Amino acid sequence: MTIAAKINALVIAIVISMSLLVSGFASIREYRLERDRLLTQLVDEATGRPDVALYLFFDARDALASSLGGLLEHPAVHYGLVYNTEGEILVSRPPGPADSVLPLSRLREGLSLADVGLSSLDGAGRPVSEGLLGAVLGSDRYFQLTVPVISAINPLLRETSQEDFLLAASRPAAEKARHVIGYLQLAVNQRDLLWQVLPGLLLVVGACLLFALICLALSLAFTRRITAPISHLARVADGISSGNLEDPVRVSGSGEIRDIANIINRVIADVSSYKRERDVDHQLLSMKVEERTEQLSRRNQELNRAVKQVTKTKNRLRQMAYYDALTSLPNRRLFTEQLSLLLKLAKRNSQMLALLFLDLDNFKRINDSLGHSAGDLLLREVGLRLSGCVRESDVVAHYVDNTAKIDVSRLGGDEFTVVLNQIDKAESAAAVAERLMSALTEPMLIEGHELVVTPSIGIALAPDHADDVEGLLRCADTAMYHAKAAGKAAFLFYDSTMEDAGLERLALENDLRKALExxxxxxxxxxxxxxxxxxxxxxxxxxxxxxxxxxxxxxxxxxxxxxxxxxxxxxxxxxxxxxxxxxxxxxxxxxxxxxxxxxxxxxxxxxxxxxxxxxxxxxxxxxxxxxxxxxxxxxxxxxxxxxxxxxxxxxxxxxxxxxxxxxxxxxxxxxxxxxxxxxxxxxxxxxxxxxxxxxxxxxxxxxxxxxxxxxxxxxxxxxxxxxxxxxxxxxxxxxxxxxxxxxxxxxxxxxxxxxxxxxxxxxxxxxxxxxx
CATH class of the missing domain: 3.20.20.450 (EAL domain)
Incomplete structure (x- = not known):
């Protein structure tokens, strides 16, 4: 944003703010004056009309309704009511509002009998603001004005004639008694009152708007005069940065503008001198670059040979760190990393993943009877058979991604895991488990002995059973142990009741020990x-x-x-x-x-x-x-x-x-x-x-x-x-x-x-x- 724009924006903000403040204060003042004037006028008219007291005293409701209509001539006064001292509505003009008005006792709560009451309420009878903002916010907001109707004669004296009443009312106020015989309620709509003062408010707003426009025009003319030299200097500086300007700068203006022009002229001279020196340095640099390029080519060849050796060593170390030396399958560390990645991918793609946890039944008996060397050979054969099943099931599972496959890992001892990625339903995991069991139950020839091993398999699904590595392993392991407990040589899907039953049983055991006590x-x-x-x-x-x-x-x-x-x-x-x-x-x-x-x-x-x-x-x-x-x-x-x-x-x-x-x-x-x-x-x-x-x-x-x-x-x-x-x-x-x-x-x-x-x-x- 330019300086001129900033100055103009500041002036506009100040002028608009002042105009809004002036308009706001003037609007509030005009609204309050009109409100007070109207309410005072209504009170004076209500208390200055003896006919209302006369008709109320003699219960002349038709005449009382006619007199009440004279008080509703102002557009903001929506309706009027006349009450007796017990709060009963005698007359309502127009007839409709009497059904929805608040009780007189609530309107005059906290007032004495002869006090004039004024309340600002909404249609539901809740107190609201009396100011201009309240009138703008709601059309159902009213000033409820209640004026006591005064009689000079005690209303208990029913033998009084109209002449006696008028004679008593004509006496000076100091000589006559004051008896409250009823109340007059007038409802002044705040929104309609606002419409009455709206022309005056619009006049104030128009004057403020005119003042803002004049100030804006003056600001534009003033800032244009100030910023013209500065704009010229900016264009000169831009030319210097692109290297196209070599003539000295000449501007007219105040002393500061001339100082800036002198500085720019010195910069032009320095830039010209620097450009000549740079051309000479560029020629020298080109000669050195050619010499260094030949040296870097020789070093690049040496680095390529070193990279090949490092890569080979790195692969060997990775094989040792991430793969089981016996079966060449991924070990626990690589398995957890791969499973963590596959779980994230499955979650992002809203796909199902299955983990099969395999444990060989009675493997310890083979180790004890034939030795650990035979056990290692057996484990290696199990790994090969699992891998063979993996390659066949890769097609049967119908995986979308060509790189997706069934990963097999040996976690240690006689435990293996199979990760089924991107499966479409849980039955696919059961089909793979059946193929794995069929492959492993075929006889194996180990050191001249024909052995048959059976696996117990626990199956856990993500995200149904768990969505993290530890949780999925725990669920699959729990299912595997339940499969062993059910008779071995079987597979079971994880069920939350497997853990709930154990936790519930433990809790019941603890509570049962205290039940008798x-x-x-x-x-x-x-x-x-x-x-x-x-x-x-x-x-x-x-x-x-x-x-x-x-x-x-x-x-x-x-x-x-x-x-x-x-x-x-x-x-x-x-x-x-x-x-x-x-x-x-x-x-x-x-x-x-x-x-x-x-x-x-x-x-x-x-x-x-x-x-x-x-x-x-x-x-x-x-x-x-x-x-x-x-x-x-x-x-x-x-x-x-x-x-x-x-x-x-x-x-x-x-x-x-x-x-x-x-x-x-x-x-x-x-x-x-x-x-x-x-x-x-x-x-x-x-x-x-x-x-x-x-x-x-x-x-x-x-x-x-x-x-x-x-x-x-x-x-x-x-x-x-x-x-x-x-x-x-x-x-x-x-x-x-x-x-x-x-x-x-x-x-x-x-x-x-x-x-x-x-x-x-x-x-x-x-x-x-x-x-x-």
Whole structure:
């Protein structure tokens, strides 16, 4: 930007700023004056008209509306309202606004009865600015003016005539009393008020604009006169820089301009002298360049030979640093670098990448039996076969980029990785894994021995499972170990549940150790209903874990965990003690619970188990006949002689014994006659099968007949539908446990179910449906 342009821009900025300030201040002043004038005029007119007070006093609404219309002549006054002292609207002109105005109490909030009120509000009744900016921003902004209507006569004196009212109103103000009989509200639209003063505002703006134009013209003329010599000197300087100007400079102007011209003349002389010297130096330099060019040519040949030697050495070092010496495959360092690059490319191109993590099954056995040399040969053959599969699958995978390929690396020991780049779907990785397994399972001849190795392969996908090297390796490695755990010689895709299951199990282990200490275990009870009498003959105590964070955890999640951790004996002992204590609490409250069945784990059923039961019964003082222990077939079949002795000791205590889930375990019938059992529970799976197939129905009938023949009580558990109920009761199983009657409930809800004949009505309804 030139000096003249800068000066002109500065002048324009100053003039415009001053004009805007003057216009703004003048506009604000004119608007305020007009606002104050109009509001004062409205107040004077409202208070100076006795007819308004007269018509309001005598409730002459038509005349009052006519008088109110005279106050709305100004264009900015949109509507007017007349209120009585209770805030009721008597007259509205025009009629519409009365439906949307604010209550009088809000408009006159904080004012005395005789004060004039003024509020600046928008259409929603919110306070807004009273100035010019508020009028510009919104068309629904109003000055709400409320003027009290004064009467010289007390409005309670209703016998007053109009002549008396007018006579009292004509008296001087000092002699008459002042009574507020109502209020007059006038709404002045701020936008319309602005339109009234707009001509005057435009006049001010026009004057400021004219002043700005005059100042701009003067500035242009002044700056042109000042900068003309400077522009001439700039053109001279430009000619000097291009080497085309040699004549002295002559300009007219002030002393500073002449000084600059003298300096430019000296520069011209110096440039001419320098140009002559430069020509001489150029000739000398050309001679030296020719001499140096010959020397550089010889050195270039020597450097080329050195570069070849360095490149050869570098390649050898790179081979040693990035490739496995045994298999010649990329090692861990090169593998991570390549995988990192491929992950970035896959992310940029929105493509899928798969990592296959291979581990040879039972490789240590080959090393131990044939030696490490045979193991190295085996690993080398595995690398060759993997590379062979790579070249074949490069075409099958249909890769777009010709340079893209399947990269194989040996990470160490018997672990290999295969990176599948630019695959179209996860099934492509599974196809490659199958080809790799087929290639590796073909027999290998190593030092005269025919060996067959199988791999366990874990597959992780990017970006589905991870998008970084460490995460992808971890996922593939996790999947590989799950493949080994599943039986080896297989491949598995990574699933987040593989890690979640481990983390969840670890968290549950830590929390389960504290569950007993923190009293987090609770018992739920599911009633056993005798369908012939309608009574509850017992209830099965079902363990639940009230976790402070996860809520109610069912037993199938933590009972196996407790068995593995060795906590099942302690938890089982707590369950029996809590069931006995609950029996005592029921008895104290007058609630009869005939029997409570408690499940016993196989790990809990030890030689000391009967002694622990005896101790609990003695400590709680519960009748042993009320406690029933439910044993699985695996418990009684573990050690027959020991089991018979332990069951006999429990029977001596008076405890009832039941076989739970009959038919789902060993299904040996001999122990039913040898062991001192009292009850047999038909498993839910048999109850379901009995309805779905005739073979299942026949099996259930056989179990019921066998139990009846041996004198064992029967409980059918898991009965949920009317069809199951019909079949079981018709077949002879009269004691039913299941969701048909009740789900497992806390102890406080079980007490309600134990009342006599609680299920009688439901049983009668079921019987009625069956007969129909």
């Amino acid at each position: 923190h009293d987090e275990l609770v018992l739920f009870y599911q009633p056993q209903v005798d369908t012939q009498s309608g009574k509850v003959v017992g209830a099965e105590a079902l363990l639940r874990w009230q976790h402070p964070e996860q809520g109610l955890i069912p037993p199938f999640r933590f009972i196996p965990l407790a068995e593995e951790m060795g906590l099942i004996a302690e938890i089982g002992e707590w369950t029996i003690r809590e069931a006995c204590n609950q029996i005592k609490r029921f008895a104290k409250d007058g609630v009869l619970l005939p029997k409570v069945a408690v499940n016993v784990s196989a790990l809990q059923f030890t030689p000391s188990f009967s002694r622990k039961v005896r101790t609990i019964l003695q400590e709680t003082g519960v009748d042993p006949g009320v406690l029933e222990l439910e044993l699985t077939e695996g418990v009684v079949m573990g050690d027959t002689s020991t089991s018979v002795q332990a069951l006999a000791e429990l029977r001596e205590l008076g405890v009832s014994l039941s076989i739970d889930d009959f038919g789902t375990g060993y299904s040996s019938l001999s122990y039913l006659s040898r062991f001192p059992l009292d009850e047999l529970k038909i498993d839910r799976s048999f109850v379901v099968d009995a309805i779905e197939s005739e073979q299942g129905a026949s099996l259930v009938r056989a179990i019921i007949a066998m139990a009846q023949g041996l004198g064992l009580k029967l409980v059918a558990e898991g009965v949920e539908t009317m069809e199951q109920y019909d079949f079981m009761t018709a077949s002879g199983a009269t004691v039913i446990q299941g969701y048909l009657f009740s789900p497992p409930v806390p102890a406080n809800k079980l007490a309600v179910l134990l009342s006599p004949w609680h299920f009688q009505e439901q049983i009668q309804g079921l019987e009625g449906n069956i007969q129909r």
